Amino acid sequence: MASRTDTVITTAELAALVDSGAPLTILDVRWQLGRPDGRAAHSDGHIPGAVYVDLETELSDHTVAGRGRHPLPSGASVQAAARRWGIRTGVPVVVYDDWNRAGSSRAWWVLRAAGIPDVRILDGGLAAWIATGGDLAIGIEQPPAGDIDIRHDNLYAGALPTLAADDAAALTTSGVLIDARAPERFRGDTEPVDRVAGHIPGAVNIPSAAVLDADGFFRPANELDSVFAAARPRAAQAVGAYCGSGVTAAVDIAALRIIGIEAALFPGSWSQWSASPARPVATGDTERD
Secondary structure, eight states: OOOSTTTEEOHHHHHHHHHHTOOOEEEEOOOBTTBOOOHHHHHHSBOTTOEEOOHHHHSOOTTOOSSOSSOOOBHHHHHHHHHHHTOOTTOOEEEEOSSTTHHHHHHHHHHHHTTOOOEEEETTHHHHHHHTTOOOBOSOOOOOOOOOOOOOSBGGGSSSOBOOHHHHHHHHHHSEEEEOSOHHHHHTSOOSSSSSOSBOTTOEEOOGGGGBOTTSOBOOHHHHHHHGGGTOOOTTSOEEEEOSSSSTHHHHHHHHHHTTOOOEEOTTHHHHHTTOTTSOOBOSOOOOO
């Protein structure tokens, strides 16, 4: 069964790995909704050895039409990028970010969907590393080329489960569909990005921010159980998650994995759903029976 220790890594554990000189790949996935390009911030200061990953161009494929704002990349493009980042067969990968675990969780999900098993999210992100006295490097890292082979060319049918729009709709009655967006976007009070405000009828709102504490760490398992109690997911139930475009939903999926629940991702999320006038839209709060 999945657990916290194979989903996230602490700064102390990461520092020990770095100090040991053991083979390791560290990826800096700085991305924010309003500031998607984190390259300059990475250059100004990053965990030593960390390679910058561009979520917009390397963890998404914007040439794909009809699948939302951040369509999944192909396995071939992930392989090319992963080799640029220096990922090697059998070598663990640590991913981090500096904003609400969004970028790192997206990378964690994409790499695992591509068939790379040993990927962990740095708990607390870059802020935790700095707070515990971790060193920073400047500039851009140029690692030796990696050798990883990606066997799943279609990540929509890769090593992790995904949902198409019809699957997401069906899950609202056959299982649990979680909406990871902020409550005001779920209710339809506001929609700063997509063409329509609201949510998929029958979905339950568990904002990705709720699974993190005030310092950006994933909450302890007992607290996560309470956070997800509104959705009442169980290990025997089918569970799926979506958000605006398939990025922050991965934060909820990581949190669910910490408590032993594997959830599917709806990669197109609200950006795909709301682009179709034929799809129903709900507003307000939704309570499960």
